[in-house]
Amino acid sequence: MTATEGLLVPPGHGRVVQTPAQRVTFKVTGAHSRTASAFEVEVPPGFDVGAHVHARSEELFYVLEGELDVLAFEPLVRTPDNWQRWESGSGTRVVRATPGTVIVVPPGCPHAFANPTDTPAKMFFQASPPPDHERYFEELLEILRGGGPPDHEAIEALRARYDIEQLTPLRHAP
Numbered sequence: 001m002t003a004t005e006g007l008l009v010p011p012g013h014g015r016v017v018q019t020p021a022q023r024v025t026f027k028v029t030g031a032h033s034r035t036a037s038a039f040e041v042e043v044p045p046g047f048d049v050g051a052h053v054h055a056r057s058e059e060l061f062y063v064l065e066g067e068l069d070v071l072a073f074e075p076l077v078r079t080p081d082n083w084q085r086w087e088s089g090s091g092t093r094v095v096r097a098t099p100g101t102v103i104v105v106p107p108g109c110p111h112a113f114a115n116p117t118d119t120p121a122k123m124f125f126q127a128s129p130p131p132d133h134e135r136y137f138e139e140l141l142e143i144l145r146g147g148g149p150p151d152h153e154a155i156e157a158l159r160a161r162y163d164i165e166q167l168t169p170l171r172h173a174p
Contacts, residue, residue, distance in 0.1 A: 047172045
């Protein structure tokens with residue numbers, strides 16, 4: 001790609017990374033943009049990314065299909081088990097996001113999403129700076145590809161390398 005050429009990714013195109021818990025289609029990578037990576041993420045029923053925080057990364061989520069419970073605030077108390085009950089000092093609580101909802105997460109802001117419904121959800125996800133999230137997804141797939149129970153120590157080390165402080169557990173229905 002040259003400076004006089006843009007990038008066009010048609011519907012259904014992009015490199016797919018699939019784990020037992022998510023399907024992520026890379027739409028824009030660090031090879032295409034200096035400012036952000038962009039992904040289409042399918043979130044299956046029962047998936048909960050768990051509350052987490054990034055010291056450096058900024059993220060944007062746009063719900064395309066389905067419904068997701070979302071969090072994007074610092075709670076009064078960070079309980080280690082259930083972010084869905086968190087509340088901010090101003091009274092903000094978890095929101096049910098429907099198609100068209102945008103969530104912007106600045107660095108240092110705890111955030112999470114979960115699909116509590118019985119139908120898949122889909123969202124557009126942008127992460128800045130690139131290529132941290134694309135590399136995270138690729139390496140997570142390698143860890144999970146082995147089959148059997150996930151190697152939690154390897155996943156924790158991966159998160160530490162890519163600026164992810166996990167606050168509550170990631171969960172997904174089998």
